[in-house]
Amino acid sequence: MSVYYTLRSPDGAYAAKILPSRGANCLSLCHIPSGISALRTCDPDTFELDNPFLYGTPLLFPPNRIKGGKFLYEGREYSLPVNEENTGCFLHGTLHETPFAVVEATENSLLCRYTATAEAPYLTYPHAFTLTVRYDLANDGLKQTIAVTNDSDLTMPVGLAFHTTFQMPFVPGGKVENIRMTLPVGEEYDRDMSDYTMTWELIEDKDFHAALESGKICPAEHTISRHFSRPSDAALRLTDTESGYSVVYDADDNFKYWMVFNGGNKDFLCVEPQTWINCAPHAPAKMGDVNIIGIKAGQTHEFVTTMKVEK
Numbered sequence: 001m002s003v004y005y006t007l008r009s010p011d012g013a014y015a016a017k018i019l020p021s022r023g024a025n026c027l028s029l030c031h032i033p034s035g036i037s038a039l040r041t042c043d044p045d046t047f048e049l050d051n052p053f054l055y056g057t058p059l060l061f062p063p064n065r066i067k068g069g070k071f072l073y074e075g076r077e078y079s080l081p082v083n084e085e086n087t088g089c090f091l092h093g094t095l096h097e098t099p100f101a102v103v104e105a106t107e108n109s110l111l112c113r114y115t116a117t118a119e120a121p122y123l124t125y126p127h128a129f130t131l132t133v134r135y136d137l138a139n140d141g142l143k144q145t146i147a148v149t150n151d152s153d154l155t156m157p158v159g160l161a162f163h164t165t166f167q168m169p170f171v172p173g174g175k176v177e178n179i180r181m182t183l184p185v186g187e188e189y190d191r192d193m194s195d196y197t198m199t200w201e202l203i204e205d206k207d208f209h210a211a212l213e214s215g216k217i218c219p220a221e222h223t224i225s226r227h228f229s230r231p232s233d234a235a236l237r238l239t240d241t242e243s244g245y246s247v248v249y250d251a252d253d254n255f256k257y258w259m260v261f262n263g264g265n266k267d268f269l270c271v272e273p274q275t276w277i278n279c280a281p282h283a284p285a286k287m288g289d290v291n292i293i294g295i296k297a298g299q300t301h302e303f304v305t306t307m308k309v310e311k
Contacts, residue, residue, distance in 0.1 A: 002044035005102070005110050007137040014309075016137050019044050019056075023096040024112035024133040027056035029142055031245075031309035035172040038247045038307065040165040040268045053163040054268060057144070058096035059133070061122075063161030064259065064278040065089040067197050071281030073157040073292070078281075079124055087195035092163070094123065100133065108137045117151075127152040141248075141308025148303075150295040157281070158293045160303060161259070161274035168220065168267050170247055171240045176266050182215035182237040185258060186229035189277065197279040198227075200287060215239065223264035227278055230258045236271045245311050249273075252304040256291045273305060 004027075007016045017028040022044065029038045042055045052058060062080075069080040069090035080090040100112035111134045116122035122129070128151040136143045150156040168176050188203040203226075211217050215237065235250035236258075255273035262269050277283060280290040295301045 004044065005105055007108050007110060007135060009108055009137045009139050011139045013139060014137050014141060016135065016142055017041075018110050018112075018135055020100045020102050020110075020112050022052070023059050023098055024100040024110075024114075024135075025056040025058055025096065026135060026142070026144065029307055034243070034245055034309060034311075036170050036245060036247070036309050037167055038170050038309065040167045052097055053092065054165050054270065056165065058092075058163040058165075059146070060092040060161040060163055060272075060274075061095045061131070062090075062093055062159040063272075063274050063276070065091050065195070065197050067195065067279055067282055073281065074155060074294075076126075076154070078126065078157070081123055087197075089195055089197065095131070096163070103132070110135045115151075127154070127156040129156060141306060144305045144307075146303040147300050148295060149300040150297055153297050155294045155296050158295055158301065159274070159276035159280055159291075161255075161272050162305065163270055163272050164249065164305075166238060166247065166249075166269045166271065168269055169240065170238065171243050171245055174240050174242065176220035177218060178240055178242045179218060179220065180215050180239050180241060181212065181217045181219050181269070182239065183212045183217075183228075183258065183260065183271065184231050184234035185209055185212055186231050189227045189229075191227060191278065198277070198283070200284055219262055219269045220266040222262070224260050224262045224269075226260050228258045228260070229277075230256055230273065234258075238269070243311075245309060248308050248310055250306045254291075254293070254301075254303045255305075275303065 005018045015030045028041045069082045084091040104111040130149040132147045134145040190199045190201045239246040251273040257274040259272040277290040283290040
């Protein structure tokens with residue numbers, strides 16, 4: 001039986017459920033006064049029967065796809081396992097399903113830790129490192145802090161993301177046709193649909209981009225699978241136009257990209273903040289800085305996301 005940790009904000013307005021045994025995934029965030037359940041959740045003991053990336057806030061490390069699972073960084077070759085046979089790619093990693101140790105738990109916070117060592121490495125990733133996930137549930141919502149410490153002797157290339165999956169509708173008794181998405185975006189990137197990696201070309205769709213930024217997109221009316229750059233301080237806002245309530249999801253400036261996906265489904269929407277572009281280690285020079293974060297030996301880098309309900 002899987003063990004949840006339940007957090008409550010000091011004023012009792014929010015409750016969150018975290019599952020350390022599945023990558024410290026926040027599987028539920030509820031706003032008690034409105035009855036809103038923001039995240040798509042499931043029975044934690046049936047993850048093996050479902051797509052594990054479509055519930056809660058799965059941690060992707062490294063995120064998205066790496067063609068062939070191989071890349072060069074500082075002249076060193078990295079080889080990660082190909083776990084998507086039909087595309088020949090490495091996809092998302094396994095931290096989302098890996099047990100984390102609980103380091104500290106209070107009524108409104110939880111700190112979980114994963115440690116990779118030379119003797120017990122993370123997949124075939126050739127760096128020892130410590131990754132912690134901290135949740136703090138305050139009166140103004142949920143803060144998630146990821147800290148990655150490089151315990152190896154060489155600079156460690158890092159990319160991470162969350163496959164954050166929102167419940168549609170999220171208001172009790174609400175209707176999906178009443179939900180509007182506001183999402184500030186920059187450039188949109190084309191992908192090769194044979195393996196979902198990048199063509200390194202841009203997509204021009206000014207009308208859709210403008211509708212996203214102005215809050216006119218009803219996700220349930222679209223089949224969405226799009227990859228964008230993310231402007232500084234850009235936040236997702238999902239608004240139920242009938243009740244006036246919104247779910248707001250933000251991330252710090254480490255996260256330079258968005259992936260938005262529903263696959264034509266009406267009961268969920270994934271909005272994924274990503275630190276690097278899809279298949280970043282293979283990006284050509286014309287793409288410029290694709291935000292492969294290099295953490296030097298002994299140093300720590302932090303990543304922060306927040307989620308709240310507003311009216």
